[in-house]
Amino acid sequence: MKIKSKKLRDxxxxxxxxxxxxxxxxxxxxxxxxxxxxxxxxxxTKSGDNMAVFGCSSCHSExxxxxxxxxxxDIIRAxxxxxxxxxxxxxxxxx
Numbered sequence: 001m002k003i004k005s006k007k008l009r010d011x012x013x014x015x016x017x018x019x020x021x022x023x024x025x026x027x028x029x030x031x032x033x034x035x036x037x038x039x040x041x042x043x044x045t046k047s048g049d050n051m052a053v054f055g056c057s058s059c060h061s062e063x064x065x066x067x068x069x070x071x072x073x074d075i076i077r078a079x080x081x082x083x084x085x086x087x088x089x090x091x092x093x094x095x
Contacts, residue, residue: 003048031057
């Protein structure tokens with residue numbers, strides 16, 4: 001079952017970019033959105049909202065334009081950082 005959460009999507013607003021792609025990131029939190037990553041992302045079917053990272057407009061455009069495997073290490077790091085923000089803010093609870 002794919003997770004859909006308006007709270008997770010809205011949580012990206014104003015956040016720092018967790019992708020921070022070298023030479024690409026604009027470091028502008030005003031452009032940050034929730035960028036879906038994962039096996040199905042970018043092929044007409046998005047992954048669940050839990051499989052997403054905070055991305056500035058420049059990083060988001062870059063990962064949408066390129067094969068996601070090209071940035072796999074950055075995406076995995078960003079996923080961990082994004083999920084930690086959600087845990088710290090109570091949007092995701094670990095029991």
